[in-house]
Amino acid sequence: QVQLAESGGGVVQPGRSLRLSCAASGFTFSNYGMQWVRQAPGKGLEWVAAIRFDGRDKHYADSVKGRFTTSRDNSKNTVYLQMNSLRVEDTAMYYCAKDDYYSSGSPHFDHWGQGTLVTVSS
Amino acid sequence: DIVMTQTPLSSPVTLGQPASISCRSSQSLVHSDGDTFLSWLHQRPGQPPRLLIYKISTRFSGVPDRFSGSGAGTDFTLKISRVEAEDVGVYYCMQATQFPYTFGQGTKLEIK
Numbered sequence: 179q180v181q182l183a184e185s186g187g188g189v190v191q192p193g194r195s196l197r198l199s200c201a202a203s204g205f206t207f208s209n210y211g212m213q214w215v216r217q218a219p220g221k222g223l224e225w226v227a228a229i230r231f232d233g234r235d236k237h238y239a240d241s242v243k244g245r246f247t248t249s250r251d252n253s254k255n256t257v258y259l260q261m262n263s264l265r266v267e268d269t270a271m272y273y274c275a276k277d278d279y280y281s282s283g284s285p286h287f288d289h290w291g292q293g294t295l296v297t298v299s300s
Numbered sequence: 301d302i303v304m305t306q307t308p309l310s311s312p313v314t315l316g317q318p319a320s321i322s323c324r325s326s327q328s329l330v331h332s333d334g335d336t337f338l339s340w341l342h343q344r345p346g347q348p349p350r351l352l353i354y355k356i357s358t359r360f361s362g363v364p365d366r367f368s369g370s371g372a373g374t375d376f377t378l379k380i381s382r383v384e385a386e387d388v389g390v391y392y393c394m395q396a397t398q399f400p401y402t403f404g405q406g407t408k409l410e411i412k
């Protein structure tokens with residue numbers, strides 16, 4: 179079965195960096211795009227970033243563009259989110275999600291990890 | 301960016317009764333390939349979101365048939381034919397027609 183496991187969250191000071199990882203299993207990772215979505219405490223969902231199956235195409239929310247970078251290592255079935263110049267408003271639960279476009283021809287997030295909490299505070 | 305607006309933001313429902321959530325987009329969600337990439341997700345407290353419906357009306361694997369989606373263009377609806385206790389939580393619509401992908405604000409479904 180599909181499993182996604184995020185890691186790397188924690189407490190960090192404003193201006194510092196953090197790298198999140200999302201380890202995938204249960205599907206052919208190299209065929210699927212991956213997504214990052216975050217949720218600030220008590221708030222709704224915010225799409226953060228997307229990476230194509232081969233890593234050659236990436237998209238970012240304006241709120242993180244220029245500060246966050248997503249990448250993937252298909253040999254390790256892992257997608258990453260490098261977060262630089264962190265701000266207090268980046269505090270959130272960060273989820274990775276599998277995009278089912280390869281199977282269905284439709285981009286939608288069919289499986290989600292449990293999330294990793296990032297707290298930006300001085 | 302496409303703005304997704306859900307109504308209502310809160311919906312108290314009696315068990316066994318129907319529920320309906322509306323989602324409106326600020327522009328058409330019809331993709332250049334003719335498909336419409338509108339999804340519905342459900343999030344229980346303390347849990348990650350889970351996919352219910354994609355492409356307006358296609359139920360994801362394992363989703364009960366009491367959930368249905370409809371709509372076109374800019375107006376979409378999620379209906380629950382008979383609400384069960386496990387349906388409580390927050391429902392989100394999401395568009396994946398155009399980057400940046402965007403979510404609605406969420407609709408909290410609670411039992412009366």
